[in-house]
Amino acid sequence: VTLPGSFALVGWAGGILLLLASGGASAFSLVLLDRACGALEGHGGRGGGETSSYAGLVSRVLGPAGSHVLEALTLTYCVGQVVAYLGAIGGQVVALASLGGIEVTVHRAVAGTALCGMLPLSLLPEEGSMRFAGALGTACMIYIVGVVVFADGAGALAGGGICSMAGDGDGDWEGAGGEG
Numbered sequence: 001v002t003l004p005g006s007f008a009l010v011g012w013a014g015g016i017l018l019l020l021a022s023g024g025a026s027a028f029s030l031v032l033l034d035r036a037c038g039a040l041e042g043h044g045g046r047g048g049g050e051t052s053s054y055a056g057l058v059s060r061v062l063g064p065a066g067s068h069v070l071e072a073l074t075l076t077y078c079v080g081q082v083v084a085y086l087g088a089i090g091g092q093v094v095a096l097a098s099l100g101g102i103e104v105t106v107h108r109a110v111a112g113t114a115l116c117g118m119l120p121l122s123l124l125p126e127e128g129s130m131r132f133a134g135a136l137g138t139a140c141m142i143y144i145v146g147v148v149v150f151a152d153g154a155g156a157l158a159g160g161g162i163c164s165m166a167g168d169g170d171g172d173w174e175g176a177g178g179e180g
């Protein structure tokens with residue numbers, strides 16, 4: 001679920017409460033991580049060295065098998081995030097293409113974005129090359145935020161929908177090539 005989509009579903013007050021709750025939960029999880037790492041250091045734990053991350057904590061407590069499970073779960077989570085972002089980006093590509101009079105479906109926009117944008121960036125061989133990918137990713141995030149903020153503001157002023165990225169339940173995205 002995207003942040004704008006969440007706000008569209010629960011409203012401003014609910015969205016702000018959800019942001020505060022998730023921020024509090026995140027801060028509390030860091031406190032728990034710190035306490036667990038401190039307790040592990042005090043009891044010797046597996047292996048030596050200082051532990052200061054979830055991955056380090058799992059590795060020291062559960063060993064290599066636990067580390068592999070954590071890596072698999074992290075990979076699964078990241079793949080899910082990529083799929084979600086591809087859907088959002090694909091919807092925006094459809095909207096941009098329609099400005100130029102080009103008809104494209106969301107599915108083709110997602111496939112094109114994945115094959116022409118994300119795949120080449122993921123195959124960059126060196127860390128130095130990742131600076132370009134990071135800069136491009138930052139520019140894309142700024143663009144997405146700008147599109148959402150300005151498009152939703154214009155839509156609200158015109159009396160239209162509240163959120164251009166809120167799902168309408170049939171797989172299309174409102175304001176991104178879908179009908180509603």
